[in-house]
Amino acid sequence: MIEQISRSLTDPSFMVALVVAIAVFVTMFTALPALGADPLKARMKSVALERDELRAKQRARLAAEADRKRRGLREQESVGMRNIVERLDLRRALADEATLAKLKEAGFRGQNPLTKFLFFRLVLPFVFLALAVAYVFFLGGLPQQPPVMKMFVCIVAAYAGFYAPVLYVSNRASKRKASIQRAWPDALDLMLICVESGVSVEAAFRRVAEEIGGQSVELAEEFVLTNAELSFLQERKQAYDNLAARTGLESVKSVTQALTQAERYGTPVAHALRVLSAESRDMRMNEAEKKAAALPPKLTVPMILFFLPVLFAVILGPAGIQVSERGLFPG
CATH class of the missing domain: 1.20.81 (Receptor-associated Protein)
Incomplete structure (x- = not known):
């Protein structure tokens, strides 16, 4: 048995087969990573995913900081408005369910838009009144009108300032x-x-x-x-x-x-x-x-005012020029 094993080991053909088998095994062991997934690509993919996660976290942190700063500025700006509205109790005087519903329809939700709405309804009448008085009495506006008419114009301006926020909210709600x-x-x-x-x-x-x-x-x-x-x-x-x-x-x-x-x-x-x-x-x-x-009735007036005169001029213009050249109408 031992002699047979030693004879097989010393056989040249067996040695060649053994060397070939070892070479095939080494080749396959070396080529398997190349046939499978590329480790470099997997590494780069993991790095890219990690980079995206870090970038998303950074963006979320920056957005949170910006939102916190913006909210802080809004709160600082609305503190004075809120104090005035609460001190004068404007919500009971100027706000009702219809006002709240209209603000919601316009896209304004929460207490801060309601506070600004009431504040502007309080302030804008005085602003419009001051602008009207300055224009009429100090800048010489409406010079030919009597003082009663000038006072009436100032009062109308004050009413316009009072209803300006309502008109703005209604317009915003309609567009929405x-x-x-x-x-x-x-x-x-x-x-x-x-x-x-x-x-x-x-x-x-x-x-x-x-x-x-x-x-x-x-x-x-x-x-x-x-x-x-x-x-x-x-x-x-x-x-x-x-x-x-x-x-x-x-x-x-x-x-x-x-x-x-x-x-x-x-x-x-x-x-x-x-x-x-x-x-x-x-x-x-x-x-x-x-x-x-509804479009033809709406186009009637613009056609009469703008289109027909031009059309008549284009049609009758050459005839008028020929008649004038022949001397029937002395120019």
Whole structure:
């Protein structure tokens, strides 16, 4: 047995086979890392992920510091306003439920916008009155009017300053409603797709807010806020009611009522969203057709004042020039 083993070890062919086997094993051992994942790439990927995490943390820290500084400046600026409003009790005198609702519809939420609104309603009448008095009595404005008329103009300016914040808030609310109304049918279509695909209502609100932001920032903001309220409010119905109150639109109110009934009675949400989405699209088309139908009457006066005189001049101008050249009308 020993002689056979020694004979095999000293056999040249066996030695060649052994050397070849060792070479193949070493080659495979060396080539396996090259065939697998590149350690350098994995290392660089981990470094890149770590760098992104550090960058995100740094950005979050800088954003938190900037927000804290901005909030501190706002608080310092609004301390004097809040003291004046509380000392004069302007909330009881000038603010009611309609005022609060209008501020919400305009996108102003919280106590700070209400404080600024009341403060400006108190200060702007005196500012407008002072500007009117300076213009009328010191700068020589309205020189041909009697003193009674000048005093009347000053009083009207004071009233204008008193109602200027109301007009600003109403204008802001109208523009916000128009933006939400234009994007609402598309948002309902996206929400319907999300709900039919099995996504929850909260995730649907979040996804639609991400997609609809390019079309209407106001609607995306409302969806994000509603999603947050659905997470921490005790009653989900309150979150839907808040969405309807902040927008002030009947179409939004119909959708929130449908969502509330669906969660209370277990009715399918997709069917209600499909019907309401079709109604919203029809309403948007009707509004567009109404504006198109109202366009000809609105263009009548500009056409009479600006287009027809030019048209007559272009048509009758050459004839008038020819008649003048022939000498029928001495020039």
